[in-house]
Amino acid sequence: MAFSLYVHIPYCLSKCPYCDFNSYAAAVFPEQDYTRALIAELRRRAQEPPWAGERIATIFFGGGTPSLFAACSIGEVIEACENLFGIEAGAKITLEANPGTIDLRKLLGLRRAGVNRISFGAQSFKDETLKFLGRIHDAEQTRRSVATALDVGFEHLNVDLIFAVPGQTFDDLVRDIDEAAALNPDHISCYNLTFEEGTAFYAALKRGRIRPLGQRAESLMYALARKRLAEYGYAMYEISNYARPGGQCRHNLAYWRAQSFLGVGAGAHSYARRGPGGRRWWNERAPTTYIKRALNDGIAESGGESVDDRTAAGEFVFLNLRLNEGFARADFEHRFGRSFDGFFGAVPARLFADGLLMSEHGRVRLSERGLELADAVAAEFV
Numbered sequence: 044m045a046f047s048l049y050v051h052i053p054y055c056l057s058k059c060p061y062c063d064f065n066s067y068a069a070a071v072f073p074e075q076d077y078t079r080a081l082i083a084e085l086r087r088r089a090q091e092p093p094w095a096g097e098r099i100a101t102i103f104f105g106g107g108t109p110s111l112f113a114a115c116s117i118g119e120v121i122e123a124c125e126n127l128f129g130i131e132a133g134a135k136i137t138l139e140a141n142p143g144t145i146d147l148r149k150l151l152g153l154r155r156a157g158v159n160r161i162s163f164g165a166q167s168f169k170d171e172t173l174k175f176l177g178r179i180h181d182a183e184q185t186r187r188s189v190a191t192a193l194d195v196g197f198e199h200l201n202v203d204l205i206f207a208v209p210g211q212t213f214d215d216l217v218r219d220i221d222e223a224a225a226l227n228p229d230h231i232s233c234y235n236l237t238f239e240e241g242t243a244f245y246a247a248l249k250r251g252r253i254r255p256l257g258q259r260a261e262s263l264m265y266a267l268a269r270k271r272l273a274e275y276g277y278a279m280y281e282i283s284n285y286a287r288p289g290g291q292c293r294h295n296l297a298y299w300r301a302q303s304f305l306g307v308g309a310g311a312h313s314y315a316r317r318g319p320g321g322r323r324w325w326n327e328r329a330p331t332t333y334i335k336r337a338l339n340d341g342i343a344e345s346g347g348e349s350v351d352d353r354t355a356a357g358e359f360v361f362l363n364l365r366l367n368e369g370f371a372r373a374d375f376e377h378r379f380g381r382s383f384d385g386f387f388g389a390v391p392a393r394l395f396a397d398g399l400l401m402s403e404h405g406r407v408r409l410s411e412r413g414l415e416l417a418d419a420v421a422a423e424f425v
């Protein structure tokens with residue numbers, strides 16, 4: 044079966060204070076060596092099950108800031124994918140771009156290289172908020188970059204927004220959504236700012252230097268975002284993701300549907316399904332170690348584990364419940380050999396009775412209330 048490929052590019056011009064991704068601030072970075080390492084890893088994976096002989100359904104260049112790399116480096120990786128696996132016709136090939144690192148020339152080059160979807164890390168259209176978030180770009184650069192991407196023919200565009208930023212008002216969020224929609228992308232992501240351990244924001248929070256908006260304001264902002272985006276024709280299909288018809292991110296859908304995916308690059312995670320469960324593994328996080336190991340023998344794993352059926356079932360539910368459509372009871376039963384209600388004992392009945400889960404036309408999904416308490420519901424299964 045065709046699979047989804049994630050390619051991690053770990054370099055950024057500076058580290059945003061809220062970011063807990065495997066990303067490193069670097070003024071110069073070993074682009075050629077890193078590209079060669081990615082190709083070496085792909086070559087090795089192309090010889091092994093379950094990837095050998097399978098085609099690629101989607102490619103997602105994430106980071107970090109993949110738009111820092113030259114279009115020809117991205118093109119080399121895509122060409123290697125085509126030669127080693129084959130890429131399905133119509134595959135969506137996405138690249139994440141920081142609006143401060145992209146221009147007409149690069150966008151043209153990326154399109155020629157085969158990229159057909161750009162995901163812009165806009166985050167906000169208020170310069171004050173962008174500054175607070177440590178972003179290197181301003182709102183005008185985002186407007187220009189997205190407009191240029193449309194001009195050069197990218198039909199599929201995403202604009203990322205962040206809400207619940209300290210100091211942000213409801214009006215600010217409305218303006219951010221209005222501005223994002225005015226750019227006419229077919230996809231908008233709208234994430235709740237979180238304070239993850241190890242980030243500069245987390246340290247500032249602990250020292251009392253910044254104050255989160257609070258749970259009530261966050262839920263109200265989330266409700267406001269869903270309503271406003273729907274008014275512009277962006278339907279929520281995942282907890283933080285909204286699309287116009289045909290605009291859904293097929294790559295991320297593979298994660299949320301708990302399907303196999305291959306991740307290459309520093310710190311990238313992979314999951315190979317075998318039966319109901321399977322195996323997952325992750326690569327060396329440090330780019331220099333990753334490059335050395337991948338160039339040496341094509342493998343740069345730093346850890347892995349098998350996923351037993353119980354864990355896989357919990358993750359299947361947890362991930363699929365992120366989707367508006369939830370999951371089909373029949374799909375659960377087909378994969379795990381037992382009914383959803385039978386597998387988890389008293390838990391589903393309680394969640395249905397509490398109005399957090401709902402069952403409709405053979406599918407299970409979160410109710411409106413369940414959506415507000417999605418983390419707590421997920422915790423019941425994992």
Ligand code: SF4
Nearest residue numbers: 055058059062066107
């Ligand atoms: S640009 Fe993105 S990946 Fe890089 S530090 Fe900022 S949030 Fe993290």
